[in-house]
Every structure is written in structure tokens, then in C-alpha cells.
Amino acid sequence: MHDLTPITAFGLAEPTVFVTQSCQLAERPRIALASVAARLGVDEACRAVITDLLRADAPDPAAWLASDIYSAFWMGPDQWMFSADFPDVEDIVARLKTSFGETASITEQTDGWVSFDLTGEVEAVLELVCSVDMRTRSAGYASRVSIHHTGCFLLIEASDRVRVYAPRASAGSVFHGISQAMTSAAAR
Amino acid sequence: MIINHPLLGPRDSAEFTYLGDASLLNRPDPDTATPKDWHDYAYLRDNPAGLHRELWFHEGGDRSWLVVTRNTVTHEITKVELARDVARGLASDVAGMGTKRSGG
Numbered sequence: 001m002h003d004l005t006p007i008t009a010f011g012l013a014e015p016t017v018f019v020t021q022s023c024q025l026a027e028r029p030r031i032a033l034a035s036v037a038a039r040l041g042v043d044e045a046c047r048a049v050i051t052d053l054l055r056a057d058a059p060d061p062a063a064w065l066a067s068d069i070y071s072a073f074w075m076g077p078d079q080w081m082f083s084a085d086f087p088d089v090e091d092i093v094a095r096l097k098t099s100f101g102e103t104a105s106i107t108e109q110t111d112g113w114v115s116f117d118l119t120g121e122v123e124a125v126l127e128l129v130c131s132v133d134m135r136t137r138s139a140g141y142a143s144r145v146s147i148h149h150t151g152c153f154l155l156i157e158a159s160d161r162v163r164v165y166a167p168r169a170s171a172g173s174v175f176h177g178i179s180q181a182m183t184s185a186a187a188r
Numbered sequence: 189m190i191i192n193h194p195l196l197g198p199r200d201s202a203e204f205t206y207l208g209d210a211s212l213l214n215r216p217d218p219d220t221a222t223p224k225d226w227h228d229y230a231y232l233r234d235n236p237a238g239l240h241r242e243l244w245f246h247e248g249g250d251r252s253w254l255v256v257t258r259n260t261v262t263h264e265i266t267k268v269e270l271a272r273d274v275a276r277g278l279a280s281d282v283a284g285m286g287t288k289r290s291g292g
Contacts, residue, residue, distance in 0.1 A: 077252055144250060
């Protein structure tokens with residue numbers, strides 16, 4: 001029997017957290033991710049499966065939504081990223097392949113990305129690190145953005161709460177970029 | 189320069205990378221193409237002073253390929269389409285089954 005200890009994207013046992021007076025940036029481990037790409041000619045059938053899983057229409061461009069088990073955001077034409085929490089849906093790919101069958105190609109993305117929750121006065125931070133203007137966007141918005149020269153996904157959950165998915169291999173760089181912006185924003 | 193993405197709306201051109209002439213979509217049929225066809229496809233481009241259809245990749249966004257119609261003199265962008273829609277329009281033209289899409 002293996003006795004393995006899961007580690008975070010920073011190689012630690014506990015999630016990394018950075019706090020300023022106005023914001024908190026918290027690593028959020030234990031999230032299962034898988035990308036779903038509709039196959040050519042059966043995109044309507046694929047969307048029907050998504051509707052079943054999310055109990056809502058597939059997310060539109062630049063949007064995300066959550067149901068009781070899965071969350072999903074739009075990544076590109078006929079492509080979505082699905083997420084779910086450990087430990088219930090740790091085998092997300094097997095589950096989605098069963099659901100989607102031949103209508104979509106499913107690719108494991110768990111641990112390809114690190115997840116950060118930025119909470120508090122996020123407007124002042126985001127305007128320093130990426131092109132998304134929180135004043136013109138609302139909850140439900142999802143977009144790929146460049147943060148600290150790194151391609152990330154940004155999901156707006158509320159006016160004071162966003163989720164960032166950054167490439168796991170660049171977790172330190174993105175965390176550094178956002179935490180520095182938080183320090184600058186708090187010093188204003 | 190702002191590129192009006194068909195799905196995502198106006199986006200800064202810094203989010204995109206440029207590939208070149210959209211005629212790259214018209215790849216010769218490997219079964220019938222002659223060496224001259226491949227030579228022309230690989231090496232020959234028009235270099236118009238005026239409207240030019242070109243391929244842009246939304247690297248900092250949804251990673252879709254776009255066909256952007258841009259005036260090379262003024263940089264005015266008059267049309268932006270998803271490259272896959274243009275390519276599918278071309279394919280259906282070849283098959284004689286579809287109507288040619290505007291600009292495709």
C-alpha cells in the first residue's frame with residue numbers, strides 16, 4: 001500500500017495564502033478539471049449532455065456557471081472546462097467520458113492548473129494585473145487573460161470574489177504577480 | 189488597434205498573434221495538387237496596399253483563429269470572421285452543397 005502525501009502547487013502540505021488589508025489571495029487545491037471539446041458534427045448532442053450535467057444551457061462565450069456537482073466555463077468555440085471538487089469527483093475524466101460518449105473529447109486537466117481565490121477589493125488589484133475591467137463585468141463572466149505574462153483563466157464569482165486558474169508550473173510567478181499588485185493596491 | 193472578435197467583442201490586438209494571408213486556408217488538394225500548386229501555395233502572396241484578408245490567432249483569449257479584413261494603408265478593420273466558419277464555407281463551396289459565405 002502506497003503512503004503518499006498530496007502536495008500543493010508550491011510543494012507544501014497546506015495551501016498558500018497571502019493577505020493584505022483589503023484582499024486575500026488563497027490557493028485552492030483539490031479541484032478536478034477536465035476540458036470538453038465537442039466533436040465535429042455532433043456539437044448539438046454534446047450541448048445536450050452539458051445541459052443534462054449542468055441543468056442549464058452550455059455556457060455562452062465568456063461565461064461560466066455552476067450546478068450542484070460540476071462547474072463549467074467557456075474556453076473557445078465548442079470547448080468548455082469542467083471542474084468539480086475532490087474527493088467526490090476526483091475521477092472527473094472517467095465520469096465525463098461516460099456522460100459524453102462519442103460526442104466530445106475529454107482531456108484531463110487536473111493539476112495542470114493551480115486555482116487561486118481572490119477576495120475582497122478585487123477591482124483595484126485586477127486593474128493592475130490584467131485587462132478585465134470589473135466595473136463593466138459581472139458575476140458569471142469568464143475569460144482567458146494574461147496575468148504576469150502568463151495565460152490564465154479568470155472567473156468572476158461576485159463583485160468581491162474571483163477565481164483564477166493559472167498554469168500549475170507557473171503558480172509561483174502568477175502568485176507573485178497578483179500578491180505584488182495586492183500590496184500596491186492596499187498602499188494607495 | 190482593436191479587433192472586434194465575433195464571439196468576445198472588442199479586444200486589444202496585443203492579445204492576438206498574426207499569421208499572414210488568409211489564402212493559407214485554400215490549401216491545395218494533396219491528391220491532385222502539382223508541385224507548382226504547392227510552390228504557389230507556400231511561397232506566393234499578394235501584397236496589396238488596401239484591403240487584405242489575414243489570419244490572426246487569439247492567443248491571449250479563446251485561442252480561435254480569425255480571418256480579419258484589414259486595410260493595410262489605414263489599419264482600419266472592416267470585417268472579422270471565425271476562420272473555421274470561413275473554412276467550412278470554402279469546403280461547402282468545393283462540394284457544391286452550400287452557398288458561398290460573404291467574404292468566404
